[in-house]
Amino acid sequence: MPTLLITGANRGLGLEISKEFLKLGWDVHATCRDPDSALALKAIQKANSDLLNIYKLDVSNDSQINELKEVIGKLPIDILFNNAGTYAAKSGEFGTSDRDTWLDSFNINVISPMKIMETFVDNVADSEKKIIANMSSKMGSIEDNSSGGSYAYRSTKTALNTVVMSASHDLKSKDITVLALHPGWVRTDMGGPNGELSVEESAAGILNNLKNASLIDTGSFFDIDGTIIPW
Ligand SMILES: NC(=O)c1ccc[n+]([C@@H]2O[C@H](COP(=O)([O-])OP(=O)(O)OC[C@H]3O[C@@H](n4cnc5c(N)ncnc54)[C@H](OP(=O)(O)O)[C@@H]3O)[C@@H](O)[C@H]2O)c1
Numbered sequence: 001m002p003t004l005l006i007t008g009a010n011r012g013l014g015l016e017i018s019k020e021f022l023k024l025g026w027d028v029h030a031t032c033r034d035p036d037s038a039l040a041l042k043a044i045q046k047a048n049s050d051l052l053n054i055y056k057l058d059v060s061n062d063s064q065i066n067e068l069k070e071v072i073g074k075l076p077i078d079i080l081f082n083n084a085g086t087y088a089a090k091s092g093e094f095g096t097s098d099r100d101t102w103l104d105s106f107n108i109n110v111i112s113p114m115k116i117m118e119t120f121v122d123n124v125a126d127s128e129k130k131i132i133a134n135m136s137s138k139m140g141s142i143e144d145n146s147s148g149g150s151y152a153y154r155s156t157k158t159a160l161n162t163v164v165m166s167a168s169h170d171l172k173s174k175d176i177t178v179l180a181l182h183p184g185w186v187r188t189d190m191g192g193p194n195g196e197l198s199v200e201e202s203a204a205g206i207l208n209n210l211k212n213a214s215l216i217d218t219g220s221f222f223d224i225d226g227t228i229i230p231w
Pocket of ligand 1: 011085136187
């Protein structure tokens with residue numbers, strides 16, 4: 001049965017994406033910073049104990065990434081999903097930039113997905129589907145930026161897109177498809193109550209994009225409806 005490894009699975013999009021893959025019968029390896037307080041995830045595990053494994057992972061902690069690799073071992077991973085992310089509320093508006101907040105956000109949104117890709121690349125290469133999905137945002141598109149602001153968040157997602165493009169070239173010889181995905185504006189803690197999509201609607205679009213993705217798409221930045229977002 002195909003395997004998903006996903007970060008930030010305790011709430012929001014990560015939780016819903018995990019649920020949807022479980023419904024499809026996938027073997028889901030869900031990570032979160034604090035499994036003890038991941039009540040929604042643990043509730044799902046009760047009903048799917050054979051398919052859902054939960055692991056502790058702060059994506060910015062290299063020791064925890066390495067410990068997870070020890071546990072996962074050589075298990076083939078069909079889809080590695082870098083979902084965890086943060087929106088730096090400070091460093092949003094011009095005149096409010098805060099170095100520590102920005103660097104923290106860069107660490108979580110850019111360097112962590114890279115480290116996780118590097119750590120699990122052989123697991124993905126040994127799988128059937130061979131996909132690395134990275135949760136980006138249209139807010140990282142320079143061309144789409146018509147309103148300004150969100151300096152830290154936008155710049156981290158732009159940087160993540162660059163990581164995706166480089167990795168798509170570097171991992172092509174291993175037949176790995178590396179993608180940047182925009183989930184839409186979604187009603188989560190990050191997206192807020194005015195988001196245009198429910199988590200269910202967003203996850204459905206994401207799963208559809210993943211279902212249709214193959215090596216020809218590597219290095220693409222997909223909108224939720226499968227169209228390409230300009231960089
Ligand atoms: N919602 C939107 O409209 C929207 C739009 C575009 C892109 N996105 C992207 O979609 C992804 C998921 O966002 P969401 O809307 O589901 O947000 P969310 O509800 O705020 O969830 C964020 C998730 O990331 C996790 N996370 C943050 N820092 C972490 C760290 N250092 N280590 C491990 N996990 C960490 C959180 O864990 P904790 O519970 O431990 O904090 C949580 O599970 C993010 O990458 C976000 O940038 C969202």
